Amino acid sequence: MGLSNLDQENLKELSKRTGNACVSFNLRKTSRLLSQLYDQAFKSVCLKGTQFSLLMAVAGNKDSTIGKLCKPLGMERSTLSRNAAVLQKKGLIAIEEGEDRRQQRIRITDSGISVLREALPLWQGVQESLARELGEERIKNLLEDLQSLSRLLKMK
Amino acid sequence: MGLSNLDQENLKELSKRTGNACVSFNLRKTSRLLSQLYDQAFKSVCLKGTQFSLLMAVAGNKDSTIGKLCKPLGMERSTLSRNAAVLQKKGLIAIEEGEDRRQQRIRITDSGISVLREALPLWQGVQESLARELGEERIKNLLEDLQSLSRLLKMK
């Protein structure tokens, strides 16, 4: 149909179809909603879902740097830099100049480990409730599709 | 395993598994990457993907208001309010006081329609390239899963 012959009826219809079909819109929308659920779960440890993910990534990548962490997280360098600063301010990670003085080495602190310890069961709780409500199979498929799409996009 | 007995090997393993299994992390990550692709596509019409979605939603909901648009977009009221202000500044939508003077009525402008007309084929281009590269079937499944998850989350 397109927009060539555009009255109100067409617009309404077009808008609805576009919203239903747009991969990006639906990803962002679901992501927004789901992020709120995770944020709630982490409230008691004063973390947001994004911060939990980053903290966990730092924990699992000993002696990494801002630049090196970008790729696995699929995150822009400057974004990561700023997000890391938030965790540093909370004392959960340490950021220090590397031997190569251009680099900033990142490591998790004891306090960070401690928070992670508290946060992990909260995370697991949300994951399990999702699996219960949406079904394990569906979650598994969703994760696979998301990861395929991520790989595809990173190659560009 | 948990975090009870936590050395570097465990952490590395745990971090990897958590990242692979976390629905929210994978949604946000893919969403970030994909948004960049859409943003590129809309560059020539000076829109971002988020703005295209909102503009399209405004176009399809004649005589709507900030509050009424929230639900279908799965967006927080204040977020929508601020995003709408950006489109207003660009002259693509108009925001005016309603009869009920608490409300802000939103409508697309002629300029907005015009930009939408240019943007639609760009959107379609990205959608088609995605379908080609990931497969129609997979896109369809992904959209269905996302929409199921959205519905589930909205009920909370």
Place this chain on the structure above:
DNA sequence: AAAGAATATGTGTATATACTCCTTCTGAAG
């Protein structure tokens, strides 16, 4: 060793996002 290329990161700016608190307005109860 000096010059220039390449690398790693920070900063400025703009948008996106959500929570909390505040103001304005409407409508209902009396």
Place this chain on the structure above:
DNA sequence: CTTCAGAAGGAGTATATACACATATTCTTT
């Protein structure tokens, strides 16, 4: 008509996000 509860929205604040530009450091070439 007054009061007051509820609705609609804005503003303050903090984080998340990315792009463009600037800076510092290392490496490479001559």
